Amino acid sequence: MIPIQVPSLRERREDIPLLARHFLERFRKTMEKPIEAISPEAMTRLESYDWPGNVRELENTLERAVALESGREISLRVLPDRIAGYAGGSAIGVSAGQNGEFPAEGLDFEKEIAEAERRYLQQSLEKSSGVRTRAAELLKISYRSFRHYAKKHNI
Numbered sequence: 001m002i003p004i005q006v007p008s009l010r011e012r013r014e015d016i017p018l019l020a021r022h023f024l025e026r027f028r029k030t031m032e033k034p035i036e037a038i039s040p041e042a043m044t045r046l047e048s049y050d051w052p053g054n055v056r057e058l059e060n061t062l063e064r065a066v067a068l069e070s071g072r073e074i075s076l077r078v079l080p081d082r083i084a085g086y087a088g089g090s091a092i093g094v095s096a097g098q099n100g101e102f103p104a105e106g107l108d109f110e111k112e113i114a115e116a117e118r119r120y121l122q123q124s125l126e127k128s129s130g131v132r133t134r135a136a137e138l139l140k141i142s143y144r145s146f147r148h149y150a151k152k153h154n155i
Helices: 013-031 040-048 054-068 109-127 132-139 143-152
Strands: none
Touching (some): 040 054, 132 143
């Protein structure tokens, strides 16, 4: 064997969009999902993340994102918090910025609540390694309520 020294992914950020699109295409076909692209916001976060797990972590992240995404493009809401950059603040933190101030132009209340619900469901599933009963316990809701919200958000 010949040892080959390959720089880490954080040292070759220009490869991230190419790899992300490759993984998107692979998992999109495997899971038979109509996802066509990665949103510009999500791609920016993917490119700025340091990827301590290198290419394998990127691959796992895209597989998870494709599994969770219900739209036509990978959005920030399906990326893990460590990548998406959520501070876990209030429900208005998404539109208002992380300072939690109410936006002068107002906000879409229903959308903000739905995004917060989805984010907390995903976080609880991550912390519980996918065990739904434990995720419900972390959220301090019944398993039946957890199932209801998971179905509502296609999780």
